Amino acid sequence: MPELPEVENVALALRAHLTGRKLTGLKVGYPGILGQSVAATRRAIVGCTIDGVHRHGKYIIINFTDGRQPDSHLMIHLRMTGQIFILDDYIADKHVHLTFDFDGLTVHYRDIRKFGRLQLVDHAVHPSIIAHVGPDMLEVRFKVWHGRISHRRAPMKALLLDQGIAAGLGNIYVDESLFLAGVHPLAKPQDLSKEKLHDVWRLAKRVLRNSIKHGGTTFMDFKNFHGKPGNFRRKLRVYGRAGEGCSVCGCEIESLRVAGRSSCFCPECQVI
DNA sequence: GAATACCTGAGC
DNA sequence: GCTCAGGTATTC
Numbered sequence: 001m002p003e004l005p006e007v008e009n010v011a012l013a014l015r016a017h018l019t020g021r022k023l024t025g026l027k028v029g030y031p032g033i034l035g036q037s038v039a040a041t042r043r044a045i046v047g048c049t050i051d052g053v054h055r056h057g058k059y060i061i062i063n064f065t066d067g068r069q070p071d072s073h074l075m076i077h078l079r080m081t082g083q084i085f086i087l088d089d090y091i092a093d094k095h096v097h098l099t100f101d102f103d104g105l106t107v108h109y110r111d112i113r114k115f116g117r118l119q120l121v122d123h124a125v126h127p128s129i130i131a132h133v134g135p136d137m138l139e140v141r142f143k144v145w146h147g148r149i150s151h152r153r154a155p156m157k158a159l160l161l162d163q164g165i166a167a168g169l170g171n172i173y174v175d176e177s178l179f180l181a182g183v184h185p186l187a188k189p190q191d192l193s194k195e196k197l198h199d200v201w202r203l204a205k206r207v208l209r210n211s212i213k214h215g216g217t218t219f220m221d222f223k224n225f226h227g228k229p230g231n232f233r234r235k236l237r238v239y240g241r242a243g244e245g246c247s248v249c250g251c252e253i254e255s256l257r258v259a260g261r262s263s264c265f266c267p268e269c270q271v272i
Numbered sequence: 273g274a275a276t277a278c279c280t281g282a283g284c
Numbered sequence: 285g286c287t288c289a290g291g292t293a294t295t296c
Contacts, residue, residue, distance in 0.1 A: 077292080079290085079291055080289080113289095132292095161291085163292080170291075171290065260290090262290090
């Protein structure tokens with residue numbers, strides 16, 4: 001599934017392939033993916049040229065301009081199963097809900113579970129203005145992050161998933177970050193020293209950067225479309241490994257439900 | 273903060 | 285045929 005590293009790769013690919021291109025047409029199979037009417041979407045972006053692609057957390061914002069009207073900003077969230085790829089001779093299956101025609105290439109939006117959204121937003125390209133979303137996890141400084149999390153009373157698992165504190169971590173990377181930091185998913189900020197919280201912050205950034213470097217947990221190729229488990233999956237230490245032996249101490253990885261999510265952790269290495 | 277809605281497919 | 289998977293908006 002797309003996580004921050006895949007979203008980053010998608011944003012990089014869109015920027016590389018679409019900057020300067022004009023959108024000539026938009027086909028819509030399932031309007032529910034759009035956060036506004038089909039007509040409003042077409043009015044805002046068809047005939048416009050892409051002049052910027054930005055990522056913030058798991059959001060992508062594409063800037064469209066036509067030189068006369070104010071720019072339009074299309075915000076994309078892939079949620080669980082959204083995929084974007086560029087392929088000219090692709091025969092769309094039933095999960096392809098949107099097809100964007102540019103001069104010279106075709107971009108498909110495919111989404112098995114239809115959770116993803118593409119919506120027009122008012123604010124300018126800089127995506128940190130999304131009100132309910134905190135600073136990007138890769139960008140946020142420790143002092144800022146600590147100030148946003150240290151007074152909260154919820155378990156660390158829930159707080160790291162909370163996009164309002166910092167945006168970008170999903171279930172996989174939260175479990176991995178907590179494992180690397182040796183922090184139990186039920187531990188609360190007040191249970192932890194400032195040094196321990198610094199470890200969580202530092203290792204969360206590291207695990208995200210490492211995943212980006214390895215092509216993400218899900219591999220998505222824009223030219224030869226496929227979305228399947230990528231190189232980073234085999235590097236995961238605890239996620240999806242309940243019942244297996246911990247790579248550090250050998251004891252059995254356990255699974256627990258925290259904040260409505262499955263949480264895999266090592267009961268020996270991760271303490272409150 | 274927890275529960276639920278949104279969806280479909282995989283795995284039992 | 286049931287449960288589970290999971291990000292976010294919404295509603296308790």
